[in-house]
Amino acid sequence: MSAWGLAWRTVISNPARAVLAMTGVAVIGALLFNMLLLSRGMLVSFRDLLDAAGYDIRVAGQGSALHRLPIADATPLADAIRRLPGVQQVALIRTDTAFAFVAGRERDGVSVTFVGTTANAVGSAWDLVRGASLPDTPAADPAPIIVNVTLARALQLEPGSMLRLRIGGAGTALPPVAYRVVGVGTSRFETMDEDAATTTLQGFDAAHGGEGHDEAEMVLVASRPGVSASDNVAAINRLRPGLRSMSNDQVLEQFNEHAFTYFRQISTVLSAMTLAFAFLLVATLLTISVNQRLGEVAALRALGFSRRRIATNLLCESALLVGIGGLAALPLGGALAIWLDRILRHMPGVPERIHFFVFEPRTVALHVALMTATGLLAALYPIWLAARLPIAATLRSEIVS
Amino acid sequence: MTPAAPLIEGRDLTRQFPMAAGAVTALNHASIRIDPAEYVAITGPSGCGKSTLLHLLGCVDQPSSGSLTFEGRDVARLNETERSRIRLTRIGFVFQRFFLLPMLTAWENVELPQAEAGVSRSERRTRTRELLEYVGLADRIDHRPSQLSGGEMQRVAIARALANRPALLLADEPTGELDEVTGDQIADLFDRVHADGTAIVVVTHNATVAARAGRRLAMNSGRIVAE
Numbered sequence: 001m002s003a004w005g006l007a008w009r010t011v012i013s014n015p016a017r018a019v020l021a022m023t024g025v026a027v028i029g030a031l032l033f034n035m036l037l038l039s040r041g042m043l044v045s046f047r048d049l050l051d052a053a054g055y056d057i058r059v060a061g062q063g064s065a066l067h068r069l070p071i072a073d074a075t076p077l078a079d080a081i082r083r084l085p086g087v088q089q090v091a092l093i094r095t096d097t098a099f100a101f102v103a104g105r106e107r108d109g110v111s112v113t114f115v116g117t118t119a120n121a122v123g124s125a126w127d128l129v130r131g132a133s134l135p136d137t138p139a140a141d142p143a144p145i146i147v148n149v150t151l152a153r154a155l156q157l158e159p160g161s162m163l164r165l166r167i168g169g170a171g172t173a174l175p176p177v178a179y180r181v182v183g184v185g186t187s188r189f190e191t192m193d194e195d196a197a198t199t200t201l202q203g204f205d206a207a208h209g210g211e212g213h214d215e216a217e218m219v220l221v222a223s224r225p226g227v228s229a230s231d232n233v234a235a236i237n238r239l240r241p242g243l244r245s246m247s248n249d250q251v252l253e254q255f256n257e258h259a260f261t262y263f264r265q266i267s268t269v270l271s272a273m274t275l276a277f278a279f280l281l282v283a284t285l286l287t288i289s290v291n292q293r294l295g296e297v298a299a300l301r302a303l304g305f306s307r308r309r310i311a312t313n314l315l316c317e318s319a320l321l322v323g324i325g326g327l328a329a330l331p332l333g334g335a336l337a338i339w340l341d342r343i344l345r346h347m348p349g350v351p352e353r354i355h356f357f358v359f360e361p362r363t364v365a366l367h368v369a370l371m372t373a374t375g376l377l378a379a380l381y382p383i384w385l386a387a388r389l390p391i392a393a394t395l396r397s398e399i400v401s
Numbered sequence: 402m403t404p405a406a407p408l409i410e411g412r413d414l415t416r417q418f419p420m421a422a423g424a425v426t427a428l429n430h431a432s433i434r435i436d437p438a439e440y441v442a443i444t445g446p447s448g449c450g451k452s453t454l455l456h457l458l459g460c461v462d463q464p465s466s467g468s469l470t471f472e473g474r475d476v477a478r479l480n481e482t483e484r485s486r487i488r489l490t491r492i493g494f495v496f497q498r499f500f501l502l503p504m505l506t507a508w509e510n511v512e513l514p515q516a517e518a519g520v521s522r523s524e525r526r527t528r529t530r531e532l533l534e535y536v537g538l539a540d541r542i543d544h545r546p547s548q549l550s551g552g553e554m555q556r557v558a559i560a561r562a563l564a565n566r567p568a569l570l571l572a573d574e575p576t577g578e579l580d581e582v583t584g585d586q587i588a589d590l591f592d593r594v595h596a597d598g599t600a601i602v603v604v605t606h607n608a609t610v611a612a613r614a615g616r617r618l619a620m621n622s623g624r625i626v627a628e
Binding site for chain 1: 452453456459461462481482485486487488489490492493494496497498500502503504505509512513514516517518561562565573574
């Protein structure tokens with residue numbers, strides 16, 4: 001009988017203990033799997049979100065994250081960037097908050113995130129479910145607008161509906177401006193339960209009284225295929241020094257260093273603790289198992305079984321407990337990750353499409369490697385116990401007891 | 402005519418066990434020689450050193466002083482792997498408490514040492530069947546120890562001890578946990594094993610078993626006092 005065969009028969013000879021041990025390892029392994037998913041999940045998800053928008057460079061105005069100045073003379077800047085040889089596409093983004101309502105039902109109005117952009121930017125940021133995108137050419141009055149599903153549901157909007165927006169709060173002097181809804185969809189950057197609407201730059205300016213301020217909160221730039229984003233960033237910085245131009249990689253790096261580092265630290269600590277629990281569980285169970293079988297082990301040694309064979313049997317027992325429990329941990333951990341992800345995505349300010357737990361094949365490989373190492377380490381003390389057993393003394397004491 | 406080489410020979414064997422209250426001398430300058438196919442019984446009161454001597458002969462323990470050779474090899478010069486190999490292929494052990502693996506069937510318990518010795522599957526199958534028939538348990542091959550009586554378990558243990566055709570069978574109180582009738586059956590089995598050419602050394606309190614042996618050694622206070 002091979003070492004694996006003997007180990008299997010030993011493990012299942014006490015079914016209750018085996019099931020409890022494997023379940024314990026599965027639960028601990030599920031937690032470990034979750035922590036490993038969390039250690040990179042948000043970063044991976046954020047990268048996917050940035051890349052899916054279709055732009056690899058973001059240009060913002062001077063200032064801090066709390067108070068950033070808008071980019072003045074945005075249109076000439078966009079034109080200059082568009083003329084750079086390595087640039088394929090440029091879009092301007094203006095943002096504000098507004099009060100949206102349907103004529104005659106102002107009491108039912110809602111606060112919305114209001115965005116003005118060039119038409120070509122809409123397709124990469126929005127997934128439309130009804131209607132059409134913003135037209136490329138400036139439309140006649142009323143300006144076209146796309147609303148998200150949440151807003152459409154709140155105000156019962158469909159393509160063709162009329163919507164009024166007033167910039168600012170109740171004390172604003174600006175009159176509401178009418179827009180025609182051309183499309184309903186979801187924005188990649190909207191948070192859960194957020195109401196959002198996007199119109200053309202001309203439509204956005206109209207809501208601000210048509211003052212014609214040529215400003216933008218952000219300029220999005222797409223590099224031509226084969227052109228390095230960092231080269232374009234350098235070229236943009238030469239065009240207008242003082243602006244904050246960052247490639248997606250640089251954005252991610254900043255996110256990783258500042259916002260995400262806390263998640264990573266938490267996941268590292270919790271991963272270490274779960275591994276410690278797994279080690280203690282398996283080491284304790286195996287030690288108890290060996291102590292209950294001292295006579296058996298001594299008899300096997302007396303019959304000529306080598307220390308190596310005894311050690312191999314114990315390693316196989318450990319591998320079975322950790323292996324079966326560890327495999328069961330994957331679907332359990334996956335289900336737990338889905339549940340936790342759903343909870344965390346309700347955090348205020350987090351785009352709905354950001355995920356905290358993202359599955360990557362390397363995570364499974366890391367999980368397997370860590371559980372394997374834990375199983376091996378956990379078997380060391382029981383192996384030492386069994387291998388160093390004084391055969392004659394053990395046989396004698398087993399008879400006496 | 403030169404005398405046949407002994408199977409195992411111990412000279413001036415002493416075994417001391419360090420204890421908190423002072424060292425205990427379990428075996429005190431004992432010398433013994435076992436020839437091939439010999440049947441030796443060792444008797445004596447509890448604590449006289451019988452099992453200690455048996456453990457030394459079985460290379461399970463090492464003497465504090467004295468020399469021990471097995472088939473001409475100085476056991477003290479062998480490493481643990483070599484001693485394990487001797488125990489696996491040249492010596493068979495039968496214990497008072499059987500020590501069968503409870504999760505394996507009778508068949509699997511007998512087959513296990515053969516697999517450890519590297520015997521091929523077909524040879525193991527043949528040998529295992531042969532041994533279980535030899536000990537009268539051909540109809541109990543799929544039974545686990547918990548499904549066997551004490552005598553049946555001991556017969557499986559004897560079959561296991563003979564699995565790799567050892568030159569020497571060592572038995573430590575093999576009938577100690579059996580009734581008289583069953584003990585006689587085990588003694589009959591030992592007779593057969595001896596008749597088939599295996600040397601046997603049995604430590605026993607059982608007069609019937611001792612009487613079957615060709616040579617009887619009496620021990621007291623760690624010494625062989627009569628033969």
